[in-house]
Amino acid sequence: MDKINFSFFLLLIFFPTCFFSQNQTINSVLNLESKKKALTFKEEIHFSKAQYYFHANNWDSTLVYSMKHLSISRNKELNDYCHYFRGFSFKKKKLFKEANSELRLISKKFVFYPLVNKTLGEIFLELKEFKKAIDFFKEIEKYPLANKQGFKKSIVYQNIGTCYLHLNEFEKAEEYLFKSKVLEEKDGNDSELINVYMNIANLYYLQYKDNLAIPYFEKSYGLSKKVNDFNKKRGAAMNMAVIEENRGNFKKALVYRKEFEQWKDSLNNQNKVWELADYEKKFAVAQKQKQIKVLEVENKLKDTQRNALFFSAIGLLLILTGGVYLYAQKVKNGKTILRQKNKLDELNTTKDQLFSIVSHDLRSSVNALKTSNSKLSATLETKNYDELNQLIIQNSGIANGAYSLLDNLLHWALLQTKQLYFHKESVHLHSVIQQIEYNYKPLLLDKAITFENSVSKNIFLFVDLDSLKIVFRNLLDNAIKFSKENGQITFSANEIDSDFCQVIIQDTGIGMSINTIDELLQEGELLAKKSNSEIIGTGLGLQLCKQMIKKNSGTFEIESELNQGTKMILTFPKTK
Known part of the structure; x- marks a missing residue:
């Protein structure tokens, strides 16, 4: 291509x-003039309603009341307005044939006739009939007072x-x-x-x-x-x-x-995560290909050196040197095989853990969606709108959970393969937390959780912005997940000294036991599935947070008691 x-x-x-x-929606000048006409002709009730709904972008009601006005009124000036209301409304509803017919009924004496030509031009532009569109646009090209027409x-x-x-x-x-x-x-x-x-x-x-x-x-x-x-x-x-x-x-x-x-839009475009991963994969493949070429050159050089040494050694002490060489090669190959075996075992273990996470969590999410969609289909037949709303909200929550898992898996994989890009810079802590709060506002409102950002506006951290957002999103997501309705989540900060600052994320949720805290804080460990794994989860997000905090030269601690809430304590370097 x-x-x-x-x-x-x-x-x-x-x-x-x-x-x-360029295609504007409602014209401010037309808006003002039609309101004046409605006040002047107060007896024309249908016109007043038509112009009101037109300005409110309610196209169906505009079509109804403008038609009622046209069926009984002989006021040509107001009729031109109504024909324009109808033409524009049909255009917004993508009914271009009807829009064209209505706009053609407008008298050329209409004060906004240049605007009519502009709207007709936009219709033919959308229909990709570009020559017709040009004809209409050129009708108004020489009009000296376009701004008085509202464009x-x-x-x-x-x-x-x-x-x-x-x-x-x-x-x-x-x-x-x-x-x-x-x-x-x-x-x-x-x-x-x-x-x-x-x-x-x-x-x-x-x-x-x-x-x-x-x-x-x-x-x-x-x-x-x-x-x-x-x-x-x-x-x-x-x-x-x-x-x-x-x-x-x-x-x-x-x-x-x-x-x-x-x-x-993260919910309506979840599949774009895979597209991003595909482009990241292309980049990774290009990098690997470069590495392979370098390794090929190095291998050729090593082969040449080894052959030269081999023939030189034969010339001096064929038997002794040959024996030593073979023994050294055997030891070397044995160590290489052992290292490769250990590495392969480690990769297999990680692979099995990832498959376990993906198969369990995604299977659970998909199964939940299947069950919920079955209920949704049944509820549609009964037209129980309250239950329909609850099911839609439930589906949204399930989809968000699956998206978060996939996002964490992607970043975790990039970290493991050392392909995640880090760029440390000065970051305004208060603004970052405000942005994270805005992203999670719907989830906070859904559980009526109070969010408090008590971080000073004078604190600047020297960290990688993208990884800091990933850490805060995961920890806030966990805090919301494990908090009960009407709970509270607080972000605060303590400046330890001139070099470091503590960021504290505290919630009033279900808390966790000491054993769970110890397992979560173990380096590089994913939680195994337990009887209560649906509540605790796999810990992948927290492991991702720990690695990204470490990449940013920070530390991470947890303080919690069952049913007493949880406090996540993060330490980051400040901007000097």
Whole structure:
């Protein structure tokens, strides 16, 4: 697959079209004017309701009340508004034929007729009828007061450029996209600039002008850091990953793909974990291949040296040297075999433990999902919505548990094979805990658990940010899992001295026995399955935490009593 096809294959996965177009939802100027009309014509009750539901994005109710108004009213001005409400609503419901019919019924005297042409252009752009879309957009291209219609001329330019880009008319596409770029840069709207830069980058990328395309991909990626639109963040990160893959730089591509993964919905996109693992596997394979080549050269060199020594030794003392050599080789081979056997035994033990974890935990999760889905099917027939809600919540919890297990297994495997990337930097502790709290807010609310972040805002740790988040997520997940309803979880910190800081995670959960604490603190040990393993778990997450804490030059302790809660005490170096 060549680089362009590969690039756009990835873009098609995550976006509805290859290129971005500007398509606003509700127009603020139209919104204000229709409200004024509703106040002026108070007797037109159906119009008032239609405009109210239109502004509330309730498309079905908008269609109902606008139709009621049209069936009885002779007010042509309000009728034009209602036809637009209906056309826009049909467009939002992807009923493009009906939307086109309604918008064609609007009089050209309608004060927002340029907006009608814009909406028709967007409809044909979505239908990929790009020449028709261009005709409608060009109708309003010369309109001098686009801002009074509630949209900017830069949007029209960008949509025209997008159409020409789809038609592979690159010169015209470049002309309009750069017109849009100039206006957007003057306005300083980062969110819209991202789309412009992305389209310009794709324009050059399609023409194999990588030296022109890549700077615009990089610009859009830089601007994505400043906006709150997760889709734009994801798209920018994915494009950078594709660029690096086309360059053959899998390590950088992997960093961008990890960033892309951070913005996705973890529940609805669980299968993307495997995709990430696949790319990490590619990177690992590339590294192993390099190592194999180095080893081959070293082996050839060793063979040459050994042969030279062998023939030299024969020339001096054939029998004695031959005997000593054979004996040394025998001892060497014996030690090598013994080391390999011990290593193989260790790997087999680890493999068996992992298979045990995966087979037990995933089998339990899948079985629970099967059972819950059977109940869900039965409940659908009875239309018991309360029970349906409980079953959906239960399925979500099971899926989250399986996802956490897979995530821990992935990071644990990367640690064991020394492929996990660590980069220590200054990290603001309070902000990291705030982010973790936000990620787990639904689980905390589900069990009515009070979360308190009493960490000082002046503390900065010198650690690897990604591994610190993994540690906090695992420990908070355990604290929630083992806490009862209406419990409390507290994050606090003590500055031991100028070099180290203690982070304390305390809960009011079920606690644990001394024996369990001792087993969890044993180095490199996974918990064997016990009678209460459904509560305690396998300890894989905690073992992962211990290794990552150690990688960050930290320490880990546990204080707990049964039914008295648990206190996890972590020590990390501070930023000097």
